[in-house]
Amino acid sequence: MDEVFPVRVPVPDLRDVAAGNAGIPGVWHLDSGRPGPRVVIVSLMHGNEFQGASVLARWLRAGLRPARGALTLVFANLDAFSRFDPADPTLSRYVDEDLNRVWSPALLDGGRDSLEMRRARALRPVVEAAEVLLDLHSMLWPSDPVMIVGRDPAALALARAAGAPPPIVVDGMRPEGPRLIDHAPFAVPGTGRLALLVEAGQHWEPETEMVAEACASGLLRALGMLPPAAPVGSEARGEVWTEVWPEVWTVSGCVVAASRGFCFTRPFRGGAVIPRAGTLIARDGEAEIRTPHDDCMLVMPSPRVMRGHVAVRLARRAPPGRGVQVTPG
Structure with a gap:
């Protein structure tokens, strides 16, 4: 590539969160002890998309706990992230193959082997335990933020209720392979399991982390897992989104x-x-x-x-x- 992609944000130090607390590296399980939904928020699906991981790491360090239900935070591709080099930031998207193109039972149960496939199989029980899943991403090329949902009307309703400003795009399967939000538990309408994907903005821009945080905290509030008045992350620093009714495409x-x-x-x-x-x-x-x-x-x-x-x-x-x-x- 001839393009230059400047890294305008600090590369996070994730060593203190890499071990996790759930028996799987990079997986943190936070249980309120009260009835409520099982929510999984995934970051670092691609090793160079670390701004969602910065949000989740900051939440863990601040001692965030859900008000109800159970919240699991995932740092997905730590191996690829460990190779991130600001001088050549596009090379650490993955190690062997795209971790966000392997999410189907046929692939996960098949014989193909790669670092990312092994990681997907290790994360599969975590993913399949989720009633609601949010996958945090960013984009290489200049683009406005967007929230992507599948065809289940309930997923669209939840995305709207989250109240974050990106427009919502109702999408189907990508030709290159099944994303995490396309995985079978979330792909069939009426199952009660919902998955959302946020493309929070361009890689390595300061605004991208703020969008990722607004979407994640908005989702937890919509599900009653954060008290309405509790400031989280960027909100605690006085950076609060103006409430906007998102367009749907x-x-x-x-x-x-x-x-x-x-x-x-x-x-x-x-x-x-x-x-x-x-x-x-x-x-x-x-x-x-x-x-x-x-x-x-x-x-x-x-x-x-x-x-x-x-x-x-x-x-x-x-x-x-x-x-x-x-x-x-």
């Missing part, structure tokens, strides 16, 4: 690069909305890629994409929703 199409010559017509920012159907946004060899409908959001466009990988997802604005009520646990 539904993925209407997925553009997969069919050639090595895929390129966008200009450097689009993730979250950009193209007003008119038929607008040329990219070329893929000889093919033209145009927006299929008016008000088309570009979800996480990737200007450097390999053939067979997703270059951008396209989303349509959902009608304004009514208020939602979440009855947790």
